[in-house]
Amino acid sequence: MMVTSSIQRKCPQCNTWNTEGEINCKSCGTTLDVSTKLKEDHEARERKRIALPKTKFDHFVDRIAKSNNPFIKVAYVFIKTVWFIYWVILSIFLWMVAATPG
Numbered sequence: 001m002m003v004t005s006s007i008q009r010k011c012p013q014c015n016t017w018n019t020e021g022e023i024n025c026k027s028c029g030t031t032l033d034v035s036t037k038l039k040e041d042h043e044a045r046e047r048k049r050i051a052l053p054k055t056k057f058d059h060f061v062d063r064i065a066k067s068n069n070p071f072i073k074v075a076y077v078f079i080k081t082v083w084f085i086y087w088v089i090l091s092i093f094l095w096m097v098a099a100t101p102g
């Protein structure tokens with residue numbers, strides 16, 4: 001998608017109008033680009049997560065995720081899928097309970 005330099009973008013923080021393409025607000029420095037903002041948020045979360053001391057379970061998951069053993073990789077994907085399906089079923093169940101009158 002092409003963007004022209006005539007398009008302005010409003011800063012969500014201080015309401016200053018910035019030229020499209022500016023990554024940070026020229027007034028307060030707030031990140032304007034949504035994808036950059038999301039990336040920064042994600043990185044901040046990652047840093048926070050890394051700062052936390054790892055549990056034995058985290059190490060275990062890390063080892064599995066980084067494993068080169070194809071069987072372990074398949075098992076890892078399988079467990080993640082089962083976990084996801086479990087949550088879907090659980091949320092459907094909760095929704096049904098909530099939707100049942102009385």
Ligand SMILES: [Zn+2]
Nearest residue numbers: 011014025028
């Ligand atoms: Zn600003």
